[in-house]
Amino acid sequence: MKGSVAYQSIQKRGLHIGLLPEMAAAVNGSTPITLDHDLDVFPEVGRRLTVARYAEHVDDLAARLWAAGVRTDERVVIYKTANADHWMLAAAVSRIGAVVVNLSPALDAATVGVLLERVDQPTLLTDGTKLDLLAEVPLADLTRRVITSAGDRPGAVSLAELAGAPRVKPVVRPIDEAAVITHTSGTTGIPKLVVHTPRTQGVRLVPQWRLLSLMRKKETVAIHVPFVHSRMVAAMSLALLKEYPVLLMRESDPADVAEQFIEHRPAFVEALPNSLMEWEGLAEDPRAPFGSVKVFSSTFDAIHPATMSKLLKASDRRGALFFQIYGQSEVGPAVGRAYFRGSAHKANGRCVGWAMPKGAARIRVVSRDGETPSEENPGFIEVAWDGLAKTYFAEQGRYDTNRNGDWWRTGDVGYRTRFGCLHMLDREVDMIPGVRSSLEIEDVVLGKLSELSELVVVQGPDSEPVPVICTVDDRPLDRDRWRAAVAGFPRLADPVQIPQAELPRTATLKVQRLALARRLEEQPQEQA
Structure with missing residues (x-):
């Protein structure tokens, strides 16, 4: 066969x-x-x-x-x-x-x-x-x-x-x-x-089968995603059917990752966005653990342009690219785009991609207030195709509230450019009054301050945007560098610094923003 x-x-x-x-x-x-x-x-x-x-x-x-x-x-x-x-x-x-x-x-x-x-x-x-x-x-x-x-x-x-x-x-x-x-x-x-x-699991392989076709040789695919996640089904299925050697990884410590990559020299790496951020420092490793990588891929959450740029520059492969897929468990891969070594650092991190080829998902943005969705007035992002999950087990009513015929409301807000690129600005529940996109702020500031290991903008007790920061090795923040980096965002409150280990996270390492906001309200922190 x-x-x-x-x-x-x-x-x-x-x-x-x-x-x-x-x-x-x-x-x-x-x-x-x-x-x-x-x-x-x-x-x-x-x-x-x-x-x-x-x-x-x-x-x-x-x-x-x-x-x-x-x-x-x-x-x-x-x-x-x-x-x-x-x-x-x-x-x-x-x-x-x-x-x-x-x-x-x-x-x-x-x-x-x-x-x-x-x-x-x-x-x-x-x-x-x-x-x-x-x-x-x-x-x-x-x-x-x-x-x-x-x-x-x-x-x-x-x-x-x-x-x-x-x-x-x-x-x-x-x-x-x-x-x-x-x-x-x-x-x-x-x-x-x-x-x-x-059926839904099989349909979800369509766009990713084409992505793996970019790899002409049977080179190693390194997979570092939660073994329980729906993404693992697709990742394993595609790699095995394509006859690619597979490196299945559990350990996330950069030192362990470097040893595995140096030994097995993967050409394709799929990992969580936050894992890739944690591994950024390996770009400076003289052993070049990323040197063999032709394609980096991430599908769980939007990833910061600065991270993509560092990873791509650490590859020795001609035409190395970072392929980002926007989606969620309920819809699978919805849109995608490729970033390249020479331009990733200049990319708009909110542009999560275009609809993929025939047989993949359809995307639309629906008005929230009767006005046409735009950058200033984002709408609800919705997805339709045969890859949509069938239901929420024992919560059909909850599923039905997000389903409108063929269309599934993702819970994200954004807009589409005249060229068709989908821009995802925020989760609806995370929107802060007067702030266009907290994720955009994070993209920009993380790109300017290499000493930050994480930045999350959440709504404060008085509805103000509060930047919660973590620094490399928990070093004190340079306030002058911070003020220069956020000069374009005058509404930001003073930053709150916490150890990265204290960030509340989900199983896929996403920051639980609402839990973090509650922490700020219940346990006021000292400003950085």
């Missing part, structure tokens, strides 16, 4: 992650998969696998889950310590026709308890460490059974004890029924559970 044939099959029959490893092995079973950590569920297999071995492990785990009592159509919540085996376990759950519910390991016990109740008597697939964390959650009441992938606990079924279970035939879920459930970032409260079907 060729990768293109498998891809065409997915477009017709949908993407079933339980079948994907087997399909990829049929394309090229010798394609390497390398990890920067050990698998908790199979600690003995080491960090170097092939796609064929990967598929074999998924089949093995599917057999063990069946032996543990999991059956087709059941919902299986996977909440475990961050590890690449999460995606392997998810594929195994899918392989027996059950519905995967991915929960981030960053969620606290109380939130997990709420989501378990919402999912309504699921099987919980977890590990000893997380079970200890959930000690106060009434799992016996909220779940059908508890299975551990590592670390035995009383009352839980251990996957390790089910080794050698008879293999079972794969089950293909209906193309428009729930297959994988992920959750939103939870920036405004309890996360919503986003339902993906085989």
Whole structure:
């Protein structure tokens, strides 16, 4: 089977992650998969696998889950310590026709308890460490059974004890029924559970399949995104079907990242925007850890032009580019654009891109007040295509409030230029009276002050825009440099400096702006 044939099959029959490893092995079973950590569920297999071995492990785990009592159509919540085996376990759950519910390991016990109740008597697939964390959650009441992938606990079924279970035939879920459930970032409260079907997952591969076609050689793809995220489904699917060697990364410390990049020399890097910001300093490393990178890609949030420029200048590849995709869990990839070495530093960070080729999402901007959306009067950004998530699990009404026929309201505000470029200015809930775009302020000031490691503009107690800053190594802020950098934004309040570790973040490292604003109101900070 060729990768293109498998891809065409997915477009017709949908993407079933339980079948994907087997399909990829049929394309090229010798394609390497390398990890920067050990698998908790199979600690003995080491960090170097092939796609064929990967598929074999998924089949093995599917057999063990069946032996543990999991059956087709059941919902299986996977909440475990961050590890690449999460995606392997998810594929195994899918392989027996059950519905995967991915929960981030960053969620606290109380939130997990709420989501378990919402999912309504699921099987919980977890590990000893997380079970200890959930000690106060009434799992016996909220779940059908508890299975551990590592670390035995009383009352839980251990996957390790089910080794050698008879293999079972794969089950293909209906193309428009729930297959994988992920959750939103939870920036405004309890996360919503986003339902993906085989059809919606398959459709989302379309624009990204074309992006990967830019890589003519079978070079390494480094993936550093949360293993629980819907983006991981697309990233793994595309890399494996394209026969690219994969480097699956969990560690984010720049020193660890540098060692991995120097050893494996990836040509394509996909990572969270905030991870890429954390790695900026590696651009100065004389070993050139980014030297081999042809394409940087990020899809979770808009990224600052200064970060893109530093990364691109650290590449030794001719024509290196940074491809940014704007989207969200509910819509997948919506628009995109490429940035290049010579111009990224001059880019308008609010321009998140253009509609992608035929078969991809459609975009529109709808007026908020009856007036035509513009830079001064942004409108609601909406997306339509077959890749939209089907619903919010157990919250259909909440989903329906954002859905208008074919169109999904993203919650972001912006406008389109006469050339068709979509400019995303802010989340609607984060808008500050009298401020055109807090994100634009952050782009500009971060581009001017290299000593800042993070800048977040939030609404203060008196509706004023308050810049919350973090500096490299928590060094004191140079007030003169700050005043010069923000001279174009006279309404800004004096900056508040906090350690970067104290920024409230989501599982995808987005800053929880509303939580940060509440902190300023409840616990006034000293000005920087």
